[in-house]
Amino acid sequence: MTQYVYRFGGGVSDGGKGDKNLLGGKGANLDGMAAIGLPVPPGFTISTPVCALYYDNGETFPDSLKAEVATGVAHIEAVTGKKFGDAADPLLVSVRSGARVSMPGMMDTVLNLGLNDETVIGLCEASGDPRFAWDSYRRFIQMYSDVVLELDHGRFEEALEIAKEDRGYNLDTDLTADDWKALVAEYKQIVEELWGKPFPQDVHDQLWGAIGAVFGSWQSERAKVYRRLNDIPGDWGTAVNVQAMVFGNMGDTSATGVAFTRDPAKGDNAYYGEFLINAQGEDVVAGIRTPQYLTRAAREAAGAKPLSMEEAMPEAYAELAAVFDQLERHYRDMQDIEFTVERGKLWMLQTRSGKRTAKAALKIAVDMASEGLITQEEAILRVDPQALDQLLHPTLDPQAPRDVLTKGLPASPGAASGVAVFDSDTAEKRAGAGDSVILIRVETSPEDIHGMHAARGILTARGGMTSHAAVVARGMGRPCVSGAGSLSISARDKVMRVGQREVREGDTVTIDGTTGEVMLGEVPTVQPELSGDFGTLMEWADARRRLKVRTNAETPLDCRTAREFGAEGIGLCRTEHMFFDSARITAVRQMILAEDEAGRRAALAKLLPEQRSDFVEIFEVMVGLPCTIRLLDPPLHEFLPHEESEFAEVAAAAGLDVETLKRRAAELHEFNPMLGHRGCRLGVTYPEIYEMQARAIFEAACEVAEKSGAAPIPEVMIPLVATAKELQLMKTVVDKAARAVFAEKGREIEYLVGTMIELPRAALRAGEIAEVGAFFSFGTNDLTQTTLGVSRDDAARFLTTYVEKGIYARDPFVSIDVEGVGELISLAAERGRATRPDIKLGICGEHGGDPASIQFCEQTGLDYVSASPYRVPIARLAAAQAALRRG
Numbered sequence: 001m002t003q004y005v006y007r008f009g010g011g012v013s014d015g016g017k018g019d020k021n022l023l024g025g026k027g028a029n030l031d032g033m034a035a036i037g038l039p040v041p042p043g044f045t046i047s048t049p050v051c052a053l054y055y056d057n058g059e060t061f062p063d064s065l066k067a068e069v070a071t072g073v074a075h076i077e078a079v080t081g082k083k084f085g086d087a088a089d090p091l092l093v094s095v096r097s098g099a100r101v102s103m104p105g106m107m108d109t110v111l112n113l114g115l116n117d118e119t120v121i122g123l124c125e126a127s128g129d130p131r132f133a134w135d136s137y138r139r140f141i142q143m144y145s146d147v148v149l150e151l152d153h154g155r156f157e158e159a160l161e162i163a164k165e166d167r168g169y170n171l172d173t174d175l176t177a178d179d180w181k182a183l184v185a186e187y188k189q190i191v192e193e194l195w196g197k198p199f200p201q202d203v204h205d206q207l208w209g210a211i212g213a214v215f216g217s218w219q220s221e222r223a224k225v226y227r228r229l230n231d232i233p234g235d236w237g238t239a240v241n242v243q244a245m246v247f248g249n250m251g252d253t254s255a256t257g258v259a260f261t262r263d264p265a266k267g268d269n270a271y272y273g274e275f276l277i278n279a280q281g282e283d284v285v286a287g288i289r290t291p292q293y294l295t296r297a298a299r300e301a302a303g304a305k306p307l308s309m310e311e312a313m314p315e316a317y318a319e320l321a322a323v324f325d326q327l328e329r330h331y332r333d334m335q336d337i338e339f340t341v342e343r344g345k346l347w348m349l350q351t352r353s354g355k356r357t358a359k360a361a362l363k364i365a366v367d368m369a370s371e372g373l374i375t376q377e378e379a380i381l382r383v384d385p386q387a388l389d390q391l392l393h394p395t396l397d398p399q400a401p402r403d404v405l406t407k408g409l410p411a412s413p414g415a416a417s418g419v420a421v422f423d424s425d426t427a428e429k430r431a432g433a434g435d436s437v438i439l440i441r442v443e444t445s446p447e448d449i450h451g452m453h454a455a456r457g458i459l460t461a462r463g464g465m466t467s468h469a470a471v472v473a474r475g476m477g478r479p480c481v482s483g484a485g486s487l488s489i490s491a492r493d494k495v496m497r498v499g500q501r502e503v504r505e506g507d508t509v510t511i512d513g514t515t516g517e518v519m520l521g522e523v524p525t526v527q528p529e530l531s532g533d534f535g536t537l538m539e540w541a542d543a544r545r546r547l548k549v550r551t552n553a554e555t556p557l558d559c560r561t562a563r564e565f566g567a568e569g570i571g572l573c574r575t576e577h578m579f580f581d582s583a584r585i586t587a588v589r590q591m592i593l594a595e596d597e598a599g600r601r602a603a604l605a606k607l608l609p610e611q612r613s614d615f616v617e618i619f620e621v622m623v624g625l626p627c628t629i630r631l632l633d634p635p636l637h638e639f640l641p642h643e644e645s646e647f648a649e650v651a652a653a654a655g656l657d658v659e660t661l662k663r664r665a666a667e668l669h670e671f672n673p674m675l676g677h678r679g680c681r682l683g684v685t686y687p688e689i690y691e692m693q694a695r696a697i698f699e700a701a702c703e704v705a706e707k708s709g710a711a712p713i714p715e716v717m718i719p720l721v722a723t724a725k726e727l728q729l730m731k732t733v734v735d736k737a738a739r740a741v742f743a744e745k746g747r748e749i750e751y752l753v754g755t756m757i758e759l760p761r762a763a764l765r766a767g768e769i770a771e772v773g774a775f776f777s778f779g780t781n782d783l784t785q786t787t788l789g790v791s792r793d794d795a796a797r798f799l800t801t802y803v804e805k806g807i808y809a810r811d812p813f814v815s816i817d818v819e820g821v822g823e824l825i826s827l828a829a830e831r832g833r834a835t836r837p838d839i840k841l842g843i844c845g846e847h848g849g850d851p852a853s854i855q856f857c858e859q860t861g862l863d864y865v866s867a868s869p870y871r872v873p874i875a876r877l878a879a880a881q882a883a884l885r886r887g
Contacts, residue, residue: 001064002049002062002064003047003068004046004047004049004050004062004064004065004068005044005045005046005047005065005068005069005071005072006022006023006027006031006044006045006047007042007043007044007071007072007075008027008030008031008034008035008040008042008043008044008045009030009034009040009041009042009043009075009076009079009243009244010034010042010075010078010079012034012042012075013031013034013035014031014044015027015028015031015032015045018031018032018035020100020101021048021100021236022047022048022049022239023045023047023048023098023239024045024047024048024097024098024099024100024238024239024241025098025099025100025101025102025352026045026096026097026098026239026241026350026352027045027047027098027239027241029331029350029351029352030043030045030241030243030350031045032330032331032351033327033348033351036326036330038323038326038327038348039345039346039347039348040347040348040349041243041244041245041246041347041349042075042076042079042080042243042244043072043076043093043241043242043243043244044069044072044073044075044076044241044242044243045098045239045240045241045242046065046069046211046239046240046241046242047239048099048100048236048237048238048239049237050062050065050215050237050239050240051215051218051237051238051239052235052237054212054215055215055219059212059215059216061211061212069207069211069242072242073093073207073242076091076093076242076243076244077091079244080244082244084114084203084204084207085114085119085203085204086119086122087118087119087121087122088122088125088126089122089125089126090114090115090119090122090123090126090203091114091244092112092113092114092115092119092123092136092244092245093113093114093207093242093243093244093245094109094110094111094112094113094241094242094243094245095109095110095113095207095210095211095214095240095241095242096109096110096214096240096241096243097109097214097217097218097238097239097240097241098238098239098240098241099218099232099236099237099238099239100232100236101230101232102336102352102353102355103223103226103227103230103232104355104468104471104472105445105468105471105472106217106220106222106223106226106449107214107217107218107220107223107238108147108213108214108216108217108220109143109147109214109282110140110143110144110147110148110210110213110214111139111140111143111245111280111281111282112136112137112139112140112143112245112280113140113144113203113206113207113210113245114203114206114207114245115136115137115140116200116201116202116203116206117201118201119203120133120134120136120137120184121133123136123137124177127250129250129251130177130181131175131176131177131180132247132249132250132251133177134177134180134181134184135172135175135180135249136247136249137180137184138180138183138184138187139280141156141184141187141188141191141199142156142160142187143282144199144200144206144209144210145187145190145191145194145195145199147210147213147217148209148210148212148213149191149194149195149209151190151191151194151195152194155190155194156187156190159183159186159187159190160172160183163175163179163182163183163186167179171289172289173278173279187199207242211240211242214238214240215237215238215240217238218237218238221447222447222449222450224804225449225450225453226449228800228803228804229449229453229476231810231815231852233809234804234806235806243349246340246342246347246349247280247340247342248276248278248279248280248281248340248341248342249278249279249280250278250342250343251278251343252277252278253313253341253343253344254277254278254340254341254342254343254344255275255276255277255278255279255309255313255316255340255341256275256276256279256280256281256283256338256339256340256341257273257274257275257276257291257294257309257338257339257340258273258274258275258281258336258337258338258339259271259272259273259274259275259294259320259324259336259337259339260272260273260334260335260336260337260354261324261325261327261328261334261335261337261354262328262334262354262360262364263360264334264336264354264355264356264357264360264474265356265357265359265360265410265411265412265413265474266357266359266360266363266413267356267357267359267360267361267362267363267364267367267533268363269367270295270297270298271294271295271298271321271324272294272298273293273294273337274291274292274293274294274464275291275292275294275309276289276291276292277292277312281338281340281349290462290463290464290483290485291464292304292306292307292308292309292312293306293308293309294308294309294310294317295308295309295310296308296310296311299311313341313344315344316341316344316345316346319346320339320346323337323339323346323348324337327351328373329373331351331353332368332373332374332378333353333354333364333368333374333382334353334354334356334360334364335351335352335353335354336350336351336352336353336354336355337350337351338350338351355471355474356474357387357412357413357414357474358383358384358387358388358389358391359391359413359533361382361383361384361387362383362391362533362534362537363533364382365378365379365380365382365383365533365537366379366533366536366537367533368382376540377544377884379537379540380537380540380541380544380877380880380881380884381881381884381885383537383877384851385851385874385875385877385878385881386851386874388534388873388874388877389870389871389874391528391530391534392528392530392565392870392873395414395415395514395525395526395528396415396510396512396523396524396525396526397523397524397525397526398526400523400524401523402510402517402519402523403519403520403521404517404518404519405498405501405503405509405518405519405520406484406486406487406498406518407484407515407516407517407518408459408460408461408481408482408483408484408485408487408516408518409464409470409481409482409483409484409516410481410512410513410514410515410516411463411464411467411469411470411473411474411480411481411482411483411513411516412458412470412473412474412478412479412480412513413479413513413514414457414478414479414513414514415457415479415510415511415512415513415514415523415525416436416438416456416457416478416479416510416511416513417436417438417456417508417509417510417521417522417523418435418436418437418438418455418456418457418508418509419435419436419437419438419505419506419507419508419509420438420440420496420503420504420505420506420507420508420509421437421438421439421440421451421455421494421505422439422440422441422489422490422491422494422495422496422505423441423451423491424439424447424448424449424450424451424452424454425450425451426451426505427439427450427451427452427454427455428450428451428453428454430454431454431455432454436456437454437455437456438455438456438457438458438459438509438510438511439451439452439454439455439457439458439459440459440460440489440496440503440509441458441459441460441461441469441489441491442460442461442462442489442491443460443461443462443463443467443468443469444458444460444463444467444468444469444472445468449472452469452472452473452476452478453476455478456478456479457478457479457480457481457511457513458473458478458479458480458481458482458511459480459481459482459484459487459509459511459518460480460481460482460483460484461483461484461485461487461488461489462482462483462485463482463483464482464483467482467483469482470482473513478513479511479512479513479514480511480513481511481512481513481516481517481518484516484518486498486499487518498518501520503520507520508520508521508522509521510522510523530564530565530873534873537877538566538873538876538877540880541876541877541879541880541881542566542876542880544880544883544884545876545879545880545882545883546858546879546883547854547857547858547862547863547864547865547879547882547883548568548569548842548863548864548865549566549567549568549864549865549866549867549872549875549876549879550567550568550569550570550571550572550626550628550842550844550864550865550866550867551565551567551569551570551571551866551867551868551869551872552570552571552572552573552574552844552848552866552867552868552869553567553570553572553573553618553868553869554573554574554575554577554578554614554618555577555618556617556618556620556621558869559618559621559622559869560621561869561870562869562872563621563622565869565870565872565873566872566873566876567869567872568625568626568864569622569625569626569627569628569713569864570618570622570625570626570627570628570629570866571628571777571842571843571844571848571864571865571866571867572628572630572717572777572844572866573618573627573628573629573630574630574633575611575614575629575630575631575632575633575693576632576633576634576638578610578611578614579607579632579639580639583610584606584607584610585639587603587604587606587607587610588603588607588639589639589640590602590603590606591603591604591607591689592636592639592640592664592668593656593661593664597686597688600686600688600689601688604688604689604692605692607692608692608695608696611692611693611696612695612696612699612700612703613700614696614700615629615696615697615700615701616700616703616704618700619700619701619704619711619712619714620704620707620708622712623704623708623710623711623712624710624711624712624713625712625713626712626713626715627712627713627714627715628715628717628754628775628777628842628844628866629693629697629714629715629716629717630717630719630756631680631683631689631690631693631694631716631717631718631719631730632682632683632689632690632693633678633679633719633720634673634678635668635670635673635676635677635678635682636668636677636682637665637668637669637670637673638673640661640664640665640668641661641665647661647662674782674785674791675786678719678720679718679719679720679721680718680719680720680721680726680727680730680755681720681726683718683729683730683733684726684729684730687729687730687733690718690730690733690734691733691736691737694716694733694734694737694738695737695740695741697714697716697751698714698737698738698741698742698749698751699741699745701714701749701751702741702742702745702747702749705747705749706745706747711749711750713749713750713751713752714749714751714752715751715752715753715754715774715775715840716734716751716752716753716754717754717755717756717775717777718730718731718734718753718754718755718756718773719755719756719758719779720756720758720759720782721755721756721757721759721762721769721773722759722761722762722765723761723762723765723768723769724765724768724769724771724772727753727755727769727772727773728772730753731753731772731773734753735753738751752774752775752840753772753773753774754773754774754775754776754777754840755769755773755775755776755777756776756777756778756779756782756844757769757776757777757778757779757783757825757828758778758779758780758781758782758783758786759782759783759786760783760786760787760824762828763783763824763825763827763828764824764827764828765831766827766828766829766831766832766835767831767832767834767835768835769832770831770832770833770835770836770839771835771836773839774836774839774840775839775840775841775842776828776829776832776839776840776841776842777842777843777844777866778825778828778841778842778843778844778845778862779843779844779845780816780821780825780843780844780845780846780847780848780853781813781845781846781847782845783821783824783825783845784812784813784816784817784821784845787817787820787821787824788812788817788820788821790812792813795813799811799812799813810852813846814846814847814850815847815850815852815853816847816850816852816853816856818856822856822860825843825856825860825862826860829841829860829861829862840863840864841861841862841863841864842862842863842864842865842866843857843862843865843866844866846868848865848866848867848871848875849865849867849868849871849872849874849875850878851874851878851881851882853865854875854878854879854882855878855881855882855885857882858879858882858883858886859882859886865879
């Protein structure tokens with residue numbers, strides 16, 4: 001019989017090797033902590049395969065699970081000496097999710113389960129603290145009603161706020177046992193009103209309801225969004241962890257907290273965390289109360305008055321610090337820990353590899369390698385290449401004036417400016433329309449995930465640096481300022497007030513997640529400095545990668561940026577962007593509208609010096625490096641006017657009447673221009689266009705070689721080739737232009753002629769095409785379109801559904817479709833090499849900056865990838881990781 005339940009704690013460890021795929025991350029680490037002797041409340045894990053079975057079987061459980069869960073409950077009872085449902089001294093449990101990878105706040109938790117009208121009396125007696133018992137019962141009703149019964153949690157929050165207001169209290173901790181008892185009665189009335197039935201009193205019904213709700217939360221909308229944003233497969237499922245409750249809300253000798261063994265924002269080797277005395281875990285992460293600092297140093301640095309845990313609970317803190325060191329050595333990574341102190345005794349509730357900013361990830365990886373805790377190779381593999389994106393963009397100019405409205409907690413570093421919005425739906429809508437958005441909330445909840453992703457930055461009035469907003473923002477790389485307590489925010493009125501000042505929806509604000517400052521208006525930015533830990537890790541990565549990394553660039557600024565980021569040449573220079581320049585569009589249009597070759601050549605003669613100048617500027621930046629220049633690719637009609645108002649102006653400039661211009665535009669119009677008269681088809685029809693471009697390339701290369709003494713290596717790329725004959729015709733044009741220029745200049749430049757493989761036929765006939773072309777550059781954007789028969793401009797409306805339904809693992813325009821497009825690339829590489837063993841192979845589509853696609857390129861044995869300038873470091877690191885994984 002298949003085993004579904006695995007016990008831990010009390011000297012038992014059913015999980016064996018702590019397989020995260022089986023037990024989920026939380027379950028595996030609970031088992032691991034118990035196995036090394038740490039104080040872990042006993043419990044059991046229902047494995048991840050049950051999640052798939054639950055959905056496959058119409059949200060029902062396997063028949064054998066009931067008996068296994070009963071065995072798990074008996075294990076907890078044996079270790080704790082308490083009975084589940086016992087009216088005298090009841091066992092209470094928590095029910096938590098635990099996926100293979102951390103998904104903070106995305107799935108559900110139920111605490112204090114096992115309380116009812118009888119067991120709450122027993123808990124009063126056993127604990128000697130009626131206030132604690134009734135507080136726990138009201139928490140349980142509130143959480144169970146929200147998570148399991150799916151009732152309006154706002155009704156319960158409103159009742160609590162009214163109760164405090166009626167009694168003149170500010171904090172939950174001010175309420176007495178009688179206050180909580182009265183609130184429990186009110187909560188039960190709300191349940192009966194909204195649910196139509198009394199609150200469940202059978203503890204076993206409570207348990208199975210919670211287990212079902214946790215499995216059910218795997219398919220919640222927020223969990224789906226989070227999985228899509230973080231490329232987590234939907235078929236992984238979650239485990240469920242049932243564990244004996246320990247209580248941080250049993251008075252001033254009890255506490256709960258969240259801590260990191262190193263600073264997750266900066267990476268410093270210093271404990272980082274928060275705790276609350278007389279509280280339960282959700283009080284910290286939900287931001288309901290502003291927590292206190294963990295260490296004295298952190299408290300003093302912040303200028304805070306409430307005592308740190310180090311000062312208020314020195315013995316428990318000392319024990320916790322020892323556990324931190326033990327866990328970091330055991331897991332060999334920075335840990336994110338949840339703990340509870342129950343009447344002076346420390347309990348460990350969770351450990352996992354902590355989410356961190358890109359800056360922190362770099363520092364922690366480099367520091368740990370320097371400390372000898374991990375190897376340089378492990379350090380390279382520890383940093384998510386995509387996370388480097390956080391480091392590669394501008395930050396606020398420290399010299400710029402700032403109109404500071406208020407200051408909160410620096411929850412996630414970086415800075416962002418944008419229009420203020422007060423709800424997630426608006427944030428998503430305005431971001432979709434092209435606005436930069438700052439999402440402003442009293443506090444965020446998991447339901448805000450889509451708005452947080454759409455926003456450039458996040459600002460909250462409540463919550464600490466381990467609150468939901470902070471953790472999710474750091475994972476997304478979004479700047480976040482939390483706990484800005486001086487803010488008064490009205491989501492309904494769409495206004496934020498600070499003293500006498502107001503910020504309304506649409507006003508521009510700036511947040512600095514590094515300092516916690518909130519500013520009115522937009523603050524200028526400065527470019528990042530990429531040295532220190534970044535430079536060290538990239539040096540290690542470059543020493544281990546095989547793939548070269550080039551850039552997609554066509555302006556001198558892009559080229560310089562890419563060189564600063566480590567680009568080793570140009571993989572794609574799109575020449576059509578040069579044609580659209582306002583100073584030369586008239587000559588381009590004269591060329592298009594000419595009735596014969598002579599007219600076209602006259603117009604092209606005007607473009608030649610402009611085009612040559614473009615290439616000189618690029619080659620000067622890329623001296624000595626290969627530069628792949630794609631000859632004109634888009635259909636000619638794109639250069640002609642589309643609006644009625646433009647026709648007269650263009651006709652006059654071209655020396656034509658408006659009707660002639662309209663007729664010519666109509667002749668060039670195509671119903672499906674992506675598959676029409678473009679690419680090499682233009683060169684076949686009008687070879688003088690490619691002749692002019694080739695001449696401009698070689699004249700520029702010779703000029704740079706003469707000035708600098710070192711020439712670039714032009715790689716002339718013919719686009720949209722489907723047959724070897726097309727490439728042969730175009731290569732003849734290019735070679736003829738090269739010979740003419742070299743004869744005129746009295747010098748020769750090394751160059752190559754090759755093609756972009758972007759059509760399935762070209763991939764299939766790669767052996768023949770390689771007889772002519774010296775290199776293949778896979779244009780994965782168009783190759784994906786032509787292979788899948790999907791327009792990337794229109795696919796967004798349905799591809800999300802395709803990914804959710806598992807038709808594609810990821811958006812094929814983001815990550816290469818390995819089974820389809822990838823097989824064509826592999827086939828073309830194999831056939832190209834069979835004909836020309838030294839053929840140069842690379843990719844230049846947007847996939848060149850995608851780590852998963854780079855992994856495929858490494859496995860296929862391509863020579864280089866090419867990415868946009870800001871993604872060059874991402875590609876360098878991903879290429880190193882791919883080489884290390886390949887072994």
